[in-house]
Amino acid sequence: MSNLQMRAPIFRLRVNLVCIILLGLGAIFFNPIQAQDQRRSLTLRADVQKANAKTGIVTAAGNVQILYPQHKLKATAAKAQYFSRERRILMEGDVLIEHEGNNIQADKITYVIDEGRFEAETESSEAVETNVNLSQ
Structure with missing residues (x-):
């Protein structure tokens, strides 16, 4: 007992x-506040991801997908790095970005978040391709 x-x-x-x-x-x-924060967040999906707390850099490789609803941005690439301190995303390898109804395709694209600026480069013989929706 x-x-x-x-x-x-x-x-x-x-x-x-x-x-x-x-x-x-x-x-x-x-919690509804949490749900609102999720809508403002950047989502990074990939086969492999590594984060370095000291440098603030997240590296992703293999079938990379980036979703950033607040900036109306969707992207795919072979590799990507998110530089949290600089608020910059570097994407490499068959990069395709959909942004507000427009498309950019290149070998390498850098997105500077706070400026809303894209820098696209190509290392192959093909040019950077941009499709702009003029009906907006």
């Missing part, structure tokens, strides 16, 4: 801890 008394408080502690964790997760995932 003393073993049963010893186990009951531990069980209650575990149940309370699980409830606190579940409530915390609910606040994180269902």
Whole structure:
């Protein structure tokens, strides 16, 4: 009987801890402020990603996809680097950017976020290609 008394408080502690964790997760995932922040965030998807906290650089390789809804930007590339301190994205390898209904295609494109500026280069014999939607 003393073993049963010893186990009951531990069980209650575990149940309370699980409830606190579940409530915390609910606040994180269902908080409307969090959802608004997610709409403003940059999403980077790739086969491999590495981040360096000291330099503030995130490197992605393989099937890179970048989504930045606040800037109406979608991009694909073979490789990308996000320089958080400079707020700059460098994309390399068959880069395609869709921005506000316009397309830019090149071997290498740098996007300077705060200036909304693109710098496109090509290393092959093909030129940088830009398609501008004039109906806007």
